[in-house]
Every structure is written in C-alpha cells, then in structure tokens.
Amino acid sequence: MSESVASILGLVASNPAIAHAISFSSLSLFIDLIVYLKPILSWSQSPYKFSPPSFLPDNLQTFLASALNISLPICSELWTLLRDVLWLSLPSSKSLSGRVVESLIQFGVRHGIGVYNLYPPTRNCLRTGCKYLRRHAGDQRVLEQPITTNAVYFSREHGPVPAVSHSLRCPQCHARYYPNYWIDSAGDSRTYYEGPTPTAIHVTTHVFIDDNVTANELCHQINKDKAYW
Template sequence: MYTIPILKIVSAASPNGSNLFDSVNLDTLLSFINIALLVKPLLLKHCSIYDPVPPLVLPNNVRQFIHASLDMEEKTVDDLWETFREEIWELEFDVDDLTETLGTRYIPLFLKHGPSNDIAFYNFSPPTRTCLDPGCDQEVSQYPLVSRPRELREQLHVPVTVFTNSFGAVTGHSISLYCRSEYP
C-alpha cells in the first residue's frame, strides 16, 4: 500500500541522540503511521494549499488522539511526527481505499478517543479550498502583480452520522469553509 524507506526507519533508532525504538516497537510505529495517514486530510485543513509542507508540530487534538489511541507518551508522539512527517506527507493514497483497508482496525480507536479530541473517522469537505469567484483573487505578497485564488478559511464542522456498508453507522464531520472577502 505504501512504503517508507527502511533507512528512514533504521535512522529513527537514534534521532536527537536517543533511541526511538526503546519506547516504540515496529507494530506501534506502523500504527502511528497508519493513524497519521488517516488524519492527514484533517491536517491538510491546517495548512495552506500554497505551502504544501507538513506542520512542524501536530495540532494538540491530533497529538492527544494519537497519545490516547496508541497509549504512548506525548513526547514519543512528537518524536515520531518529527521523524516521519515528511514521508507521511509525501505518501500518495486514495482516501477511500485507505479508509476501507484500515477501517476495521482503527475505527474502534476513532470511536473511543475521537469525540473527546474533536476527531471523526469520516470528514466531508468542500471539493475546493479556494473561492470560486474569479474576482476574489488575492495578490501574492512576493509578486505584487501576480494574483491567485483566495483560500477559504474559518473551518466549521458539524457532527454527522455516516451509514456505511462496511462498518455500519459511524461518526463523521461535515466541514464547511468560508470566504471572508466574499461574505464579510
């Protein structure tokens, strides 16, 4: 399904002079990567579409969710994210395939620890993250004569129930984004 270079995993044995594998076995590492991939669409909402780099640190709710789900120290969550964030960010995958493949194993964690951390297994977002009005472009600060579509902001989500063939009824979020320029 996805690959992370084995050298990266081996090099994780000594980030910052400590051995990450003293507190994390390979199964837990793979669970961390799988959960990070499942919440990646949520993480994308915290990043600009014009600056496609992973966040340096996980949002607190995601960090707490992984901490509770995998029963690991918060520092270990931070260290794993610091070590593998670039690889996780670069992995290309189909969200539906990933959900179908990993759902049976991880839905119980999302149902148990997700609500208290404002995280759902299913997230329904608008098909675009920029304003559709061509007159709503914004100037690029580095290039005053260049403009680009304005990013939608002010994420709001509403809890929903998703009825699935594979997993039955599961919690989800319906996400909306707002254009402050268009509707002040």
C-alpha cells in the same frame, strides 16, 4: 512503499528513545492513521505550504498519543522524526482498516476527529471576482474561518459511524463552503459543486450517507445508530 517502510524503520532505529517507547504494532498504526488523516494535516496549514506541518495539531497529537498509548512528548518526537518521509513518500489513503476505525471511534471522537472527516472539494472561493490583488495576485481567495459540525456517516462497510463536517468561508464574498455545496452570504442560494457525484451525500446538517448504501441497508443501519457525540 517498501523503501518508505525501510526508511521509517531506519529512522526509528536511529532514535533509541523512540525505538524503546513504541512497539512495531503501534508504529504501524501511527503510519496508517497519519496516512488516513493526511487531509486534516493539509487543511491545518496554508494551501501554499507543501512541506509537512512542523507540529501536529493539538487535537491530533492528543488523539494519536491516546490511540498508541504513548506520551505526548514521544508522539511529538515521533512526528518530527518521520514527518518528511510520511509526507513525501506515502500518498494519502482512503482505505479504512478495522483497527483504524476502532481507534477513531474509541479515541478520536472526544478530540473532534471522526471516522470520516469531510471537507469542501476546494481550498479557494469559486466566484470569479474573489481574487487576490497583491500577494498571490490572480489566485482565488483562500477559504478561512472553519466551522466543524458533528455528524453521523452511514457507510456500507462500517455502518453508522461518527463523522466531522468542515465548512469554511470566503473572506471577500462571505460565501460558506460545505463538503457538497456552497451557500452565498445571504444564505438563500445553495450551489452544488460541478463534477462527479460526491461519495458522501450530505442529507441533512448532521447526516451523511455513502453513495453506494442501498435503501434496505440504510433502514437496517438507522436502527443501529449510536449516540457518538
């Protein structure tokens, strides 16, 4: 980790335009946000691509520029400068500091980025018949046609906060995959994923609840729910 920080500082110092445009505090927030939002970056590109995206998605770039109070060109240049070290050296983190939460609420929501951004646990269709026959032969079909849904996430640590739920569709069988389950093309069969209980329980279309929130805490949080969307 400290090696990564030294590399990052060295790269920033090597670029006078960036070094003069961004404070250390903003640089630190940039790193925290990128590390936290890595899943959004991963989902923005093919699962067969393992290098960092060449460019930030438009909404993420605009959000970061606003949160860091820097221009879009500087934000773009900062990503170009640091993308390799951030992608390869710093693992994705689910820890949410108060500063990251505040930035996401204040600047992320308007760009379709929630404090929690929920995706299916798979990039591929789970049905045995949905395999590629030529390119990537034998691999399960990659999900596509994303749809986003704004939601509220009741979290034990941060209370009710805005979230974005992402669903994607199999191009072959047309099943749609949600964070907790998938639904077949006829829409009449909901299948929950195997494995451990998810940390975010999908209660209704627009509501997720952290699995460690107690009923008592939930009652208090519902009274504090704000209209973020």
